[in-house]
Amino acid sequence: MRGIPRPATRIVLGCVAFLTAASGFAQTDPLPSWNDTAPKKAILKFVADTTTNGAPSLVPPDQRIATFDNDGTLWAEQPMYFQLAFALERVKQMAPQHPEWKTTEPFKSVLAGDMKAVLAQGSKGLMTVMAATHTGMTTDEFSAEVVAWSKTARHPKTQKLYVEMVYQPMLELLTYLRSQGFKTFIVSGGGQEFMRAWTERVYGVPPEQVVGSDLDMKYELRGEKPVLIKLAKISLVDDGPGKPAGIQRFIGRRPFFAFGNSDGDQQMLEWTWAGDGTRFCGIVHHTDAEREWAYDHPSKIGQLDKALVEAKAKGWVVVDMKKDWKRVFPFE
Amino acid sequence: MRGIPRPATRIVLGCVAFLTAASGFAQTDPLPSWNDTAPKKAILKFVADTTTNGAPSLVPPDQRIATFDNDGTLWAEQPMYFQLAFALERVKQMAPQHPEWKTTEPFKSVLAGDMKAVLAQGSKGLMTVMAATHTGMTTDEFSAEVVAWSKTARHPKTQKLYVEMVYQPMLELLTYLRSQGFKTFIVSGGGQEFMRAWTERVYGVPPEQVVGSDLDMKYELRGEKPVLIKLAKISLVDDGPGKPAGIQRFIGRRPFFAFGNSDGDQQMLEWTWAGDGTRFCGIVHHTDAEREWAYDHPSKIGQLDKALVEAKAKGWVVVDMKKDWKRVFPFE
Numbered sequence: 001m002r003g004i005p006r007p008a009t010r011i012v013l014g015c016v017a018f019l020t021a022a023s024g025f026a027q028t029d030p031l032p033s034w035n036d037t038a039p040k041k042a043i044l045k046f047v048a049d050t051t052t053n054g055a056p057s058l059v060p061p062d063q064r065i066a067t068f069d070n071d072g073t074l075w076a077e078q079p080m081y082f083q084l085a086f087a088l089e090r091v092k093q094m095a096p097q098h099p100e101w102k103t104t105e106p107f108k109s110v111l112a113g114d115m116k117a118v119l120a121q122g123s124k125g126l127m128t129v130m131a132a133t134h135t136g137m138t139t140d141e142f143s144a145e146v147v148a149w150s151k152t153a154r155h156p157k158t159q160k161l162y163v164e165m166v167y168q169p170m171l172e173l174l175t176y177l178r179s180q181g182f183k184t185f186i187v188s189g190g191g192q193e194f195m196r197a198w199t200e201r202v203y204g205v206p207p208e209q210v211v212g213s214d215l216d217m218k219y220e221l222r223g224e225k226p227v228l229i230k231l232a233k234i235s236l237v238d239d240g241p242g243k244p245a246g247i248q249r250f251i252g253r254r255p256f257f258a259f260g261n262s263d264g265d266q267q268m269l270e271w272t273w274a275g276d277g278t279r280f281c282g283i284v285h286h287t288d289a290e291r292e293w294a295y296d297h298p299s300k301i302g303q304l305d306k307a308l309v310e311a312k313a314k315g316w317v318v319v320d321m322k323k324d325w326k327r328v329f330p331f332e
Numbered sequence: 333m334r335g336i337p338r339p340a341t342r343i344v345l346g347c348v349a350f351l352t353a354a355s356g357f358a359q360t361d362p363l364p365s366w367n368d369t370a371p372k373k374a375i376l377k378f379v380a381d382t383t384t385n386g387a388p389s390l391v392p393p394d395q396r397i398a399t400f401d402n403d404g405t406l407w408a409e410q411p412m413y414f415q416l417a418f419a420l421e422r423v424k425q426m427a428p429q430h431p432e433w434k435t436t437e438p439f440k441s442v443l444a445g446d447m448k449a450v451l452a453q454g455s456k457g458l459m460t461v462m463a464a465t466h467t468g469m470t471t472d473e474f475s476a477e478v479v480a481w482s483k484t485a486r487h488p489k490t491q492k493l494y495v496e497m498v499y500q501p502m503l504e505l506l507t508y509l510r511s512q513g514f515k516t517f518i519v520s521g522g523g524q525e526f527m528r529a530w531t532e533r534v535y536g537v538p539p540e541q542v543v544g545s546d547l548d549m550k551y552e553l554r555g556e557k558p559v560l561i562k563l564a565k566i567s568l569v570d571d572g573p574g575k576p577a578g579i580q581r582f583i584g585r586r587p588f589f590a591f592g593n594s595d596g597d598q599q600m601l602e603w604t605w606a607g608d609g610t611r612f613c614g615i616v617h618h619t620d621a622e623r624e625w626a627y628d629h630p631s632k633i634g635q636l637d638k639a640l641v642e643a644k645a646k647g648w649v650v651v652d653m654k655k656d657w658k659r660v661f662p663f664e
Binding site: 192206 | 394397471515524525528532538539540541542546548549550551552553556557558560567568573574576577580581582583584585599602603606
């Protein structure tokens, strides 16, 4: 550059300086939606300890495995698991092909919108709804149905798309861990095929890094075309003690970092914590009745009781949503 | 550098020139152990078609999934599956803790080294051997046993370690595909936990990219220490029609590239081939009785019959080991 800067040049230079400062800030704070309280500090310390070259607790890049529960940890789970909302919606869509549902429970109550009557039928009623909406079709057909639902179905309280009901601080955490060489996995009690239809778009987690409850499949040729049919036979219940088994089966290495929110995550956290070296276990505690929901135990959804006791005894990080999160949802 | 080079300097410079030339050659020929016959040309064309920016058949990086069978495709499988050799070896190691085996079949015959008598007991005898050597222990214990075996056990014909009986051309192919953004997976009828103990070291394929036949596991606390016990209950037979199901369960996307060697790979190849866009299906045909083994059908191990017929009908690439591979094993 020659001579004295003209005004336009000065404006450009000013913008450059501003952008540099802004990007400098982003680099120094990878978790802007987290308050500067203990959980954020513990996350930053864990990452520094395990990724700084020469640190005694350095974890080699290929072993940097981080696992996250989904319902209640990455997205909301009230007033009912979102996958159940999908199933109920599908019953309504499929009803014209099933005239017998008008007079058969639990479909009759679902079609009447009578959730109390549906729930009164217990887990057998829910399993019947799940089987009708999750089995018998090809994997491609099922995936297409979930994609369509994810782009249109809205949450009854916020009127936002269900896939917008994800936690902004956890999105930042996923991105931050990946930037530090961690491979991020979902390990959820939810349906594996249900999640895989949208997790890459919403969380940046590709299908092969999504572990969930799963059904057996049957391969068959329809004419020349091979298809996989979803069977009504459970292959894995990826919840509670099923989570370490799911981790071993699908990942084959023990995570160094794990995050959950309920007693269904207790064994995943124990399994993670019992590994050698520096490990991180975190729990999202739903304490914010205003911005989200407040619940722990007793609760029919996402009960958090025993895992909270163990967290306190072992020094796992418990996130108090109300205190520790500056922002809960991206749309706030 | 000043002055005229002295002899030692000239030697060093000569070496540098040689190494530069060698590395230049490696860049232009990623598959040096393949002869310049049809299979190599087809591989290079597929990679160019799917990875060249702007090509109509470009595959986005996150969808570049390549799956490989293991036995007979990445390593040898004669005179018996190497995992069976491991199991027989384990019976001998475990015998002192099982005095009853001296008089109980099939262990009695295994301990006497009478393979004819073992095989005469059919699949029930083999399943008994597999259950005794693959179940009841923790996943960590089993993995440690396989690691120890992989570092000491030698093949009866070549006297090389079993993990040295891998195909050099396929090692080059794995490396080449990864260098072009493909994620390489193993999808094998062999035991998942058995393979994961050594695949990263030998093939550069990490545990989370190894899909195989698998057993259920049980989580339990031993005192404070959580363990996973391998149960005698099969979760997945990852062979034949089980392979597309295994791919869907573990990867959740259809491969663009798949390689096998037997009728057990036929459905994986069909499933791959039926996808949209440009796909590659390859079969290793064991035709080299001198450097390896020559067999296809009938064969008790790695039978190749129906898949060969389908390969010819559909235009899948069939590798004639004798004609198409310059070198078979790394130690040649």
